[in-house]
Amino acid sequence: MRFIERAIRGEVLRAARSFAAIVMTGPRRSGKTAFLRHTFPTAQYVLLEDPDVQARVRSDPRGFLDELRTPVLFDEVQNVPELFDYIRTRIDRVPRRMGQWLFTGSQEAPLMQGVSESMAGRAAILQLLPFSLAETDRVSLLAGAYPEVVARPRGRGLWFASYIQTYLERDVRSVINVRDLGAFRRFIALLASRHGQVLNRADIAAPLGVSIPTLSEWLHVLEITGQVMLVPPYFENFGKRLIKSPKVYIGDSGLACYLLGIASQAELERSPFLGPLFEGYVASEILKSQINKGRRKELYHFRDQQGLEVDFLFPDSHGKLWMVECKASRTVLPSMAKSMASLRRSMGDRTPARATVVHRRSPGAPPTRVLAPGIDALDVGDFVSELAGSGTQGAAKRLTRKSSPPARR
């Protein structure tokens, strides 16, 4: 597969002009190494995976660094976190030389620990998630967005099986002390079966025979390593009794389908999980658009105790509230706008919000339709184009136009 340009490029280049170092984190196999090598082709590449190289770094870190010329890209840096201390000294010698030290690695927790301790203020930390639909229209609900799966969707069963194995064995174990790998695997399967639901920790901990603190720790690790999305409730107070727990989703829809045993498009169409899977897919696109623009992740769900539900609320790039309802259907009906209309009424004029029903791609349908006064419908391709284009970043806009021609009519 030809290199597909990443939407975060603009943010990373900007960071390279204001920070001496850049740390690229993100889930395993999201494309970190490929992206950094492509974006900084003149940087010297040092892979810290080989035990010989690691031994050299440990025995003589100064000598090792003396032999390098900057800019330099260190890969799998979590293997030699002590390197950060020596690099910090070098950065402080010439603090105004920007973008000279590039790092990547996958074990987020220990990597981040090392970075925050040694590189405070000197490094920009960015996260690269799997592809967004704005980057390539090969991303799909069934296959998800990992570059290798997008390139060979038919091999995804095998790919996800080994991904889970490698991921469990290499990353999670090094981050937390999982004594019972079997229980951890059952935990992931159980989480998938709760995809799109309000999280009930006791309900997951009990069948696994683990304590709630342990469960929370496992969830936290999956969240920081980008494998799980926890979407907290919208907390704006307007006199309603709200549900306080987050909703939980497997981060990548392809991985979610795999864990749910959905092996084909036909099975997906029949699956009771189709709705929640589509919802999670839209959530991941919203988060990707925020991260790729260097913004904070800000995504909420709404559910009150009277049963009023709106899938997601988030600030658009101008800070204005945007609420969306996700419908896996390809046909939109005015009734789909009801819950948003009623939430808007209870919010009153204090919080004017855009309201959109996001539905599955429907080639041939007009790009935007008004469903009810002030409520529009967009197919997911057009929705993602708007997410990418609504910021200040021309690059993301251009990317969208180039890679999703059928969406624009």
Ligand SMILES: Nc1ncnc2c1ncn2[C@@H]1O[C@H](COP(=O)(O)OP(=O)(O)OP(=O)(O)O)[C@@H](O)[C@H]1O
């Ligand atoms: N932007 C891209 N365009 C096309 N193919 C890509 C792109 N990014 C990654 N790939 C493909 O996906 C594979 C995995 O990417 P890469 O090794 O960069 O991921 P990584 O995040 O560094 O993985 P790890 O966490 O294992 O270090 C690469 O071998 C490459 O073939």
Ligand SMILES: [Mg+2]
């Ligand atoms: Mg890599």
